[in-house]
Amino acid sequence: MALTTDQKAFFEEYGYLPYTQVLSDEEVEALRQRSEDIIEGRVDHVPSRYIQLEAEFREGEEPTTPRLDTVRKMTQLCYFDDLFQAAAKKPEIVDVIEELLGPNIKLYTDQLMMKPRYNGTVTDWHQDSPAWPFFVPQDHVTCWVALDDATVENGCMTVIPGSHKWGPVNREYKQRFIDDPEIAKPTPVELKAGHCMFHHGLNFHRTGANPTPNRRRGLALHYLHAETKYLGIENEEARLGTECGMPRGQFRFMPIRGKEFPGRV
Numbered sequence: 037m038a039l040t041t042d043q044k045a046f047f048e049e050y051g052y053l054p055y056t057q058v059l060s061d062e063e064v065e066a067l068r069q070r071s072e073d074i075i076e077g078r079v080d081h082v083p084s085r086y087i088q089l090e091a092e093f094r095e096g097e098e099p100t101t102p103r104l105d106t107v108r109k110m111t112q113l114c115y116f117d118d119l120f121q122a123a124a125k126k127p128e129i130v131d132v133i134e135e136l137l138g139p140n141i142k143l144y145t146d147q148l149m150m151k152p153r154y155n156g157t158v159t160d161w162h163q164d165s166p167a168w169p170f171f172v173p174q175d176h177v178t179c180w181v182a183l184d185d186a187t188v189e190n191g192c193m194t195v196i197p198g199s200h201k202w203g204p205v206n207r208e209y210k211q212r213f214i215d216d217p218e219i220a221k222p223t224p225v226e227l228k229a230g231h232c233m234f235h236h237g238l239n240f241h242r243t244g245a246n247p248t249p250n251r252r253r254g255l256a257l258h259y260l261h262a263e264t265k266y267l268g269i270e271n272e273e274a275r276l277g278t279e280c281g282m283p284r285g286q287f288r289f290m291p292i293r294g295k296e297f298p299g300r301v
């Protein structure tokens with residue numbers, strides 16, 4: 037068992053779980069180096085549309101800021117890059133996901149949140165699953181792995197414990213929900229590099245800005261169970277499937293462990 041009874045009960049009660057070290061120092065360093073190689077163009081295996089700049093750098097003017105300090109996030113790295121894929125498949129992570137989601141697991145997507153030094157902006161309060169309404173049922177679990185020490189000062193994850201129990205909250209009413217004194221007990225989760233936390237797809241979370249001189253990179257790995265229906269599979273086949281070199285009709289999200297099911301993700 038990857039989780040103790042207390043850890044499992046904590047996740048069920050609060051919708052998140054600060055966990056232990058899942059990547060060695062060497063693995064963390066290799067992922068940091070690879071992310072820099074991708075951003076600085078020393079390798080070109082990740083399509084550029086999966087690299088998103090911070091808003092203030094999106095205008096296309098000649099940048100005076102080093103490129104590494106302008107990138108907000110990169111997505112789908114696990115589909116294109118061997119090191120990031122190996123991280124998503126690490127038993128230290130997947131054993132926990134299996135306990136939380138069951139034996140048949142797929143990876144939907146990943147986001148390497150770069151939170152660049154000085155320029156890293158807020159990721160506002162949100163729940164992950166309702167942002168992806170094309171999945172039914174709405175069961176996701178995210179593993180968020182720190183690639184630098186994540187602190188309150190540089191924009192670590194902050195969660196609202198127990199918020200997952202209230203179900204999906206419409207965007208229009210989000211702020212009222214967050215401000216409700218019965219609900220809102222925002223709790224920062226500081227993590228050392230290589231350590232991770234897990235959160236439920238309905239848990240409200242945010243990360244702050246990073247005004248510090250140090251980067252705060254974090255890899256969010258979004259898992260779902262393989263029985264999930266994906267109501268937008270044709271779009272993904274046309275997009276990610278083609279980019280990954282999959283013949284039409286054959287694209288499925290990344291198998292991580294257990295069985296696959298016809299007509300499901």
Ligand SMILES: O=C(O)CCC(=O)C(=O)O
Pocket residue numbers: 149151159164178180241242243254256
């Ligand atoms: O790392 C961040 O800044 C935000 C991550 C996040 O929102 C997530 O993992 O769902």
